[in-house]
Amino acid sequence: MSAHAEPMSRRAWLLNESPASRRQAAWGRRYRLWLDFRRNPLAMAGLCTLVTLGLLTLAAPVVGRYDPAAQDLAYRLAEPSWAHWFGTDELGRDVLARVLYGGRITLGMVVAVVLLVAPIGLVIGIVAGYFGGFADRVLMRVTDVFLAFPRLILALAFVAAIQPGITSAIAAIALTAWPPYARLARAETLTIRNTDFIAAVRLTGASPWRIILRHVAPLCLPSLIVRVTLDMSSIILTVAALGFLGMGARPPSPEWGAMIATARRFILTQWWVPLVPGLAIFVTSLAFNLLGDGLRDVLDPKQR
Amino acid sequence: MRAFGAVLLSVPVTLFGLVLVTFLIGRVMPIDPIIAILGDHAREDVVAKLRLELGLDRSLPVQFVLYLGRLLHGDLGNSVMTSHSVVADIGQFFPATLELATVAIIIGVVVGVPLGVLAAVRQGSRTDHAIRVFCLAGHSIPVFVLGLLSLLVFYAKLGWAPGTGRIDVAFEGMVPSVTGFLTVDALLAQDWDSFWSAVGHLMQPAGVLGYFSVAYIARMTRAFMLDALGEEYVTTARAKGLSPLRVIWRHAFPNILVRLITVLALSYAGLLEGAVVTETVFSWPGLGQYLTVSLLNADMNAVLGATLVIGMSYMGLNLLADLAYRLMDPRVL
Numbered sequence: 001m002s003a004h005a006e007p008m009s010r011r012a013w014l015l016n017e018s019p020a021s022r023r024q025a026a027w028g029r030r031y032r033l034w035l036d037f038r039r040n041p042l043a044m045a046g047l048c049t050l051v052t053l054g055l056l057t058l059a060a061p062v063v064g065r066y067d068p069a070a071q072d073l074a075y076r077l078a079e080p081s082w083a084h085w086f087g088t089d090e091l092g093r094d095v096l097a098r099v100l101y102g103g104r105i106t107l108g109m110v111v112a113v114v115l116l117v118a119p120i121g122l123v124i125g126i127v128a129g130y131f132g133g134f135a136d137r138v139l140m141r142v143t144d145v146f147l148a149f150p151r152l153i154l155a156l157a158f159v160a161a162i163q164p165g166i167t168s169a170i171a172a173i174a175l176t177a178w179p180p181y182a183r184l185a186r187a188e189t190l191t192i193r194n195t196d197f198i199a200a201v202r203l204t205g206a207s208p209w210r211i212i213l214r215h216v217a218p219l220c221l222p223s224l225i226v227r228v229t230l231d232m233s234s235i236i237l238t239v240a241a242l243g244f245l246g247m248g249a250r251p252p253s254p255e256w257g258a259m260i261a262t263a264r265r266f267i268l269t270q271w272w273v274p275l276v277p278g279l280a281i282f283v284t285s286l287a288f289n290l291l292g293d294g295l296r297d298v299l300d301p302k303q304r
Numbered sequence: 305m306r307a308f309g310a311v312l313l314s315v316p317v318t319l320f321g322l323v324l325v326t327f328l329i330g331r332v333m334p335i336d337p338i339i340a341i342l343g344d345h346a347r348e349d350v351v352a353k354l355r356l357e358l359g360l361d362r363s364l365p366v367q368f369v370l371y372l373g374r375l376l377h378g379d380l381g382n383s384v385m386t387s388h389s390v391v392a393d394i395g396q397f398f399p400a401t402l403e404l405a406t407v408a409i410i411i412g413v414v415v416g417v418p419l420g421v422l423a424a425v426r427q428g429s430r431t432d433h434a435i436r437v438f439c440l441a442g443h444s445i446p447v448f449v450l451g452l453l454s455l456l457v458f459y460a461k462l463g464w465a466p467g468t469g470r471i472d473v474a475f476e477g478m479v480p481s482v483t484g485f486l487t488v489d490a491l492l493a494q495d496w497d498s499f500w501s502a503v504g505h506l507m508q509p510a511g512v513l514g515y516f517s518v519a520y521i522a523r524m525t526r527a528f529m530l531d532a533l534g535e536e537y538v539t540t541a542r543a544k545g546l547s548p549l550r551v552i553w554r555h556a557f558p559n560i561l562v563r564l565i566t567v568l569a570l571s572y573a574g575l576l577e578g579a580v581v582t583e584t585v586f587s588w589p590g591l592g593q594y595l596t597v598s599l600l601n602a603d604m605n606a607v608l609g610a611t612l613v614i615g616m617s618y619m620g621l622n623l624l625a626d627l628a629y630r631l632m633d634p635r636v637l
Contacts, residue, residue, distance in 0.1 A: 145321030148619040150577035278449035286444035
């Protein structure tokens with residue numbers, strides 16, 4: 001390419017086979033991954049659904065049109081209509097508005113759990129894998145114990161012991177969700193630890209923590225991201241199940257599981273009241289599964 | 305065989321951890337167990353006496369040792385709600401859960417394995433995609449939503465299913481309990497009306513629960529089958545001119561059995577968890593319902609007992625999966 005040529009298009013800059021800078025190489029790689037990802041229609045559908053859902057819950061005051069707590073006893077259990085697209089519940093509250101506001105709670109809880117769990121699991125796994133020996137054995141025993149429990153049951157017992165509510169539900173799910181990440185990060189670390197480039201970094205005198213943070217952790221990230229995305233759906237299901245069993249968010253909170261719990265007695269008559277939040281859970285969790293599958297194909301081809 | 309020993313050796317450690325965790329859960333709770341048993345207005349000397357009896361005046365490690373001792377004697381305390389011992393309660397409720405989970409896993413195998421094989425053989429076809437979506441849906445829908453949906457469709461709209469509970473009210477308590485599996489007990493008593501009523505009530509929750517194991521088993525079977533079909537001995541078998549069916553079922557399939565058994569055990573363990581929620585939807589009087597009702601009443605002895613039993617079954621099944629794998633696949637040892 002001569003110096004007089006037209007300025008390179010952004011696409012050509014990204015796809016350049018011989019990048020001139022680190023930045024160009026990094027962005028070029030990301031762009032190629034994106035191109036790979038875009039070719040998977042199901043994964044794109046998942047991504048679009050999630051973006052739409054996210055925007056809808058953020059725009060709840062506009063799209064929902066009603067106050068989720070506003071009762072209208074004259075309009076109890078109304079069928080879906082132009083005024084109330086998904087009908088109203090037993091107190092005359094608009095179901096659509098409640099599902100949209102509830103999305104903030106359910107999705108917020110899921111994000112909180114992931115933000116708590118992923119870094120903790122990553123650090124524990126890498127430390128166990130990198131240092132090995134006694135620390136490794138103790139940490140892996142602890143993960144074994146937590147993996148030996150069915151997640152939902154342990155979370156239930158925990159919430160019951162502390163006190164039902166959103167915060168304790170997040171804490172309880174986080175407590176049961178970290179071991180798989182630790183396992184994963186440890187396995188990745190074990191293979192990275194003995195590579196030549198780590199030996200080279202070590203020879204330059206880098207401290208163990210520098211190696212872990214700058215060289216090992218970034219390489220564990222792709223598989224961790226895939227795992228988190230695939231795990232999102234099971235976290236959503238756990239959040240909703242806790243709400244349904246009365247151990248997570250409590251009514252009158254419009255959290256999806258709690259909404260279904262209060263509305264379940266109408267299943268045989270006004271079925272839309274419990275089934276609309278159920279549909280919301282299903283769609284969100286399916287979208288995460290599709291996205292996760294697509295990400296795995298792109299980021300972690302060996303696991304396909 | 306050394307790896308085998310290591311697996312068995314890890315059992316007591318994990319079991320100990322399990323007990324420790326349930327014990328600690330029981331001790332972090334802000335509710336005073338004494339108040340939970342005696343209520344707010346108990347006389348002070350009675351409270352003090354019970355506190356002494358339960359060993360609650362001792363240090364935490366001592367309490368744990370006492371708890372372990374009671375546990376080894378099969379004593380999980382009394383349930384405040386039922387006023388029976390928790391062990392007796394669990395003995396009464398657990399068979400119902402096992403019955404539900406067992407039928408669900410049978411559905412999972414009978415439907416899931418052929419679906420998985422079909423998807424693998426027709427890889428990339430419409431059938432494969434349809435099965436994939438069917439399985440993904442199973443990983444995405446909450447148990448209780450599917451349960452409510454099936455009540456709406458099969459009970460209210462179509463009238464095919466008899467609804468909630470374990471048996472029609474008319475037959476309640478008619479069959480002497482031998483195994484705790486109501487269907488088996490009715491067979492043993494040769495009480496056909498009770499038997500069919502019990503089967504009818506069992507099929508709906510078991511079908512809902514079974515769907516989740518179908519989704520899991522089919523997905524895993526597909527993956528295993530794809531591996532096996534890519535092996536050279538399969539190419540050889542095909543080259544010899546064997547019929548496609550014979551290649552699939554006599555050559556490829558037997559080689560995925562070992563891994564499939566592991567999946568079965570894991571799936572069964574997962575069903576125990578799913579049963580907890582399914583039971584509350586279908587008013588199925590099993591351990592799950594016992595657990596959730598105790599949770600809502602803050603009946604901690606019952607909660608911890610049920611948690612421990614489910615945790616132990618879960619662990620046992622995982623162990624079984626691990627051992628079966630090591631026993632049958634010589635490469636792992």
